[in-house]
Amino acid sequence: MSTSANSPYHHGNLRQALLEAALIILEKEGEVGLGLRDLARAVGVSAAAPYRHFDSRAALLEALAVTGFQRFSAAMEAVAASNPPDPMAALGKTYVLFALSNANLFRLMFSPQLKKDGRPGLRMAADAAFDTLRHVVGGDMQTGRIKALAAWAKVHGLSILLLDGQIALRAGEDTEALIAEIIGSL
Numbered sequence: 001m002s003t004s005a006n007s008p009y010h011h012g013n014l015r016q017a018l019l020e021a022a023l024i025i026l027e028k029e030g031e032v033g034l035g036l037r038d039l040a041r042a043v044g045v046s047a048a049a050p051y052r053h054f055d056s057r058a059a060l061l062e063a064l065a066v067t068g069f070q071r072f073s074a075a076m077e078a079v080a081a082s083n084p085p086d087p088m089a090a091l092g093k094t095y096v097l098f099a100l101s102n103a104n105l106f107r108l109m110f111s112p113q114l115k116k117d118g119r120p121g122l123r124m125a126a127d128a129a130f131d132t133l134r135h136v137v138g139g140d141m142q143t144g145r146i147k148a149l150a151a152w153a154k155v156h157g158l159s160i161l162l163l164d165g166q167i168a169l170r171a172g173e174d175t176e177a178l179i180a181e182i183i184g185s186l
Contacts, residue, residue: 015053017043022064026104031111036060061114062122068109069125072098076132087136092155092183097176099159106159158182 021042025033036050036057043049054060075094084090099106108114109126116123134148158179161167169175 014043014045014049018050018053018060019063019067022060023067023105026064026108027102030104031061031108034060034064061108061111062119064105065109065111065114066121066125068102068105069122069129071102072109073125073129073132076129080132080136086184088151089180089183091133091136092151092158093176093179095152095155096159096162096179096183100162100175103163106163110156155183 018039022034022039025039025042034057036054037047039060040047040050050060054063072095075098076091079090079094080087082090114122116126130148130152133152134144137144137147137151139147158167162175162179167178169178
């Protein structure tokens with residue numbers, strides 16, 4: 001079985017090309033638009049080529065969620081490293097803006113169908129994001145964990161409310177300013 005000479009498989013990293021194409025499809029069409037055959041067609045490789053990197057659609061979804069957590073962690077770490085005056089507010093705002101800018105990826109990252117048990121790569125990526133938050137809140141292992149969980153619950157809830165249109169923006173209201181004001185009042 002061979003792929004065409006123009007396929008990314010021979011001219012780069014097919015796995016990464018598939019993930020990048022899948023991210024685009026995910027944001028445009030949602031999870032329902034993702035299929036390995038359609039993805040192969042979008043990248044210009046044989047229908048069998050994606051199976052060299054993802055043995056199933058579930059494996060592709062998991063890889064996308066891992067990619068999302070890695071990007072999310074990088075954004076959170078960059079904010080934490082910038083030493084903002086109010087680190088918790090800065091991390092909270094980053095969290096919500098990431099969710100709003102990557103709505104379908106965010107939903108996939110926290111999808112109940114992607115259980116982190118039995119998926120060490122996904123667990124590790126998710127834990128890295130949480131550890132950034134836990135580090136910023138400080139405290140011992142138990143106290144820091146509880147504080148981080150409380151902060152996470154608040155910003156995750158705000159993110160979902162905004163994504164689902166449950167918080168209506170008033171005419172002329174700035175989304176980022178509203179987010180900052182809500183987070184600042186926590």
